[in-house]
Amino acid sequence: MYRIKTLNKISSAGLARLDQTRFQVGNDVENEDGILVRSAAMHDYEFPQALRAIARAGAGTNNIPIDRCSENGIVVFNTPGANANAVKELVVAAMLIASRDIMGGAKWVQEQANTEGVDVAAAVEKGKSAFVGPELYKKTLGVIGLGAIGALVCNAALELGMDVYGYDPFLSVDAALRLDRHVHVVKDVNELYKVADYVTIHVPFNNDTKDFINAEAISKMKGQVRVLNLARGGLVNDDDMIEALNSGRVAKYVTDFPDNKITTAKNVIALPHLGASTPESEENCAAMAAQELRDYLVNGNITNSVNMPSVSQEWSGIARVCIIHKNVPAMLTKIMTTLSDDNINVENMTNKSKKDYAYTMVDVNTRINDQVADELRAIEGVIRVRVLNH
Numbered sequence: 287m288y289r290i291k292t293l294n295k296i297s298s299a300g301l302a303r304l305d306q307t308r309f310q311v312g313n314d315v316e317n318e319d320g321i322l323v324r325s326a327a328m329h330d331y332e333f334p335q336a337l338r339a340i341a342r343a344g345a346g347t348n349n350i351p352i353d354r355c356s357e358n359g360i361v362v363f364n365t366p367g368a369n370a371n372a373v374k375e376l377v378v379a380a381m382l383i384a385s386r387d388i389m390g391g392a393k394w395v396q397e398q399a400n401t402e403g404v405d406v407a408a409a410v411e412k413g414k415s416a417f418v419g420p421e422l423y424k425k426t427l428g429v430i431g432l433g434a435i436g437a438l439v440c441n442a443a444l445e446l447g448m449d450v451y452g453y454d455p456f457l458s459v460d461a462a463l464r465l466d467r468h469v470h471v472v473k474d475v476n477e478l479y480k481v482a483d484y485v486t487i488h489v490p491f492n493n494d495t496k497d498f499i500n501a502e503a504i505s506k507m508k509g510q511v512r513v514l515n516l517a518r519g520g521l522v523n524d525d526d527m528i529e530a531l532n533s534g535r536v537a538k539y540v541t542d543f544p545d546n547k548i549t550t551a552k553n554v555i556a557l558p559h560l561g562a563s564t565p566e567s568e569e570n571c572a573a574m575a576a577q578e579l580r581d582y583l584v585n586g587n588i589t590n591s592v593n594m595p596s597v598s599q600e601w602s603g604i605a606r607v608c609i610i611h612k613n614v615p616a617m618l619t620k621i622m623t624t625l626s627d628d629n630i631n632v633e634n635m636t637n638k639s640k641k642d643y644a645y646t647m648v649d650v651n652t653r654i655n656d657q658v659a660d661e662l663r664a665i666e667g668v669i670r671v672r673v674l675n676h
């Protein structure tokens with residue numbers, strides 16, 4: 287029985303992938319083999335001895351201590367693209383509420399209705415001019431980050447009749463193929479800042495992207511620009527944004543990541559991290575995360591990991607040895623020598639690396655006893671050895 291701990295509410299569509307005969311799933315499970323998580327902060331999480339994998343039902347993994355996971359041989363998965371459509375739709379809504387004062391207007395109408403003696407129908411016609419705002423049509427959108435979400439946002443904005451500029455120095459071939467050819471892809475983000483009436487950011491939050499939109503970036507943007515952040519709070523420097531909102535340089539800032547400071551600032555529209563909160567996206571993410579976790583725990587296959595290479599292999603033989611190790615020379619030779627010294631015949635084998643770490647999966651035609659597993663564990667640079675039986 288594999289023990290799976292849930293750290294957030296996970297859609298039942300995902301939990302259904304973990305059949306009860308093999309998986310015990312719940313938020314009170316202890317010494318878990320796997321974790322299913324959404325946005326719960328895990329940086330101070332004490333890893334139990336059994337923990338082998340964490341699956342993030344979502345895209346951003348900045349809530350997970352990736353380096354500590356890698357050092358401990360814990361595979362971290364995410365669900366690329368599974369919630370991208372939900373975020374794209376909220377970005378379209380964010381552009382609209384940043385332009386037309388829909389929120390202010392709706393609130394004002396409610397206030398009129400709650401004021402004694404006011405004829406609402408007459409009041410709206412008289413008062414509506416206070417809520418005028420520009421159309422998106424023929425305006426320019428700048429999209430920073432052209433991954434799963436950024437590409438969908440670009441294409442949707444073109445459909446709305448906008449001119450679209452995109453920036454992504456690490457644009458993958460797959461992502462480039464998803465982009466409409468009418469998107470102007472620029473090499474320097476300042477080219478995008480110079481022309482954009484709306485700027486939206488869709489990059490992961492990490493040490494390199496912290497404060498991506500700061501005073502310097504804002505100074506390169508057009509005056510009265512509208513800025514949208516449905517990616518992560520730390521990508522935009524709060525103090526610099528507040529100053530730009532106060533001076534009027536930024537007309538509106540829509541953020542899906544409110545905190546005490548930014549929420550009360552002038553011309554901020556703060557949403558409660560709603561980007562992926564649709565039933566469709568919650569189901570997609572949960573199903574994909576559960577499937578990744580299951581395939582790793584049961585078969586040793588790795589798909590969509592952020593810290594380990596992708597490795598999938600059909601079963602051959604009767605046992606499978608899964609080894610997470612440092613990406614250093616001669617590791618494969620040492621593993622194979624250990625197996626052959628123990629007279630174990632290899633049926634199939636895959637070895638792949640990702641940055642400092644590597645994963646070797648070996649199918650063999652005999653059972654692997656504890657002594658062999660311990661010999662493999664003793665190889666310098668080996669982090670974790672698991673033996674699976676077919």
Ligand SMILES: NC(=O)C1=CN([C@@H]2O[C@H](COP(=O)(O)OP(=O)(O)OC[C@H]3O[C@@H](n4cnc5c(N)ncnc54)[C@H](O)[C@@H]3O)[C@@H](O)[C@H]2O)C=CC1
Nearest residue numbers: 345346431432433434435454456488489490516517561562
């Ligand atoms: N509000 C919400 O509920 C949600 C927020 N997110 C956030 O959005 C982010 C993006 O999500 P996806 O598009 O699905 O991820 P993705 O991995 O498909 O795309 C990220 C893109 O950013 C690019 N990038 C990385 N560093 C960059 C830089 N310095 N400058 C420009 N581009 C850079 C990458 O090359 C990649 O193409 C996530 O990391 C997460 O933080 C994602 C889903 C839901």
Ligand SMILES: O=C(O)CCC(=O)C(=O)O
Nearest residue numbers: 324325344345346562563
């Ligand atoms: O699970 C959620 O609602 C948050 C989604 C998110 O922020 C992400 O996928 O990066």
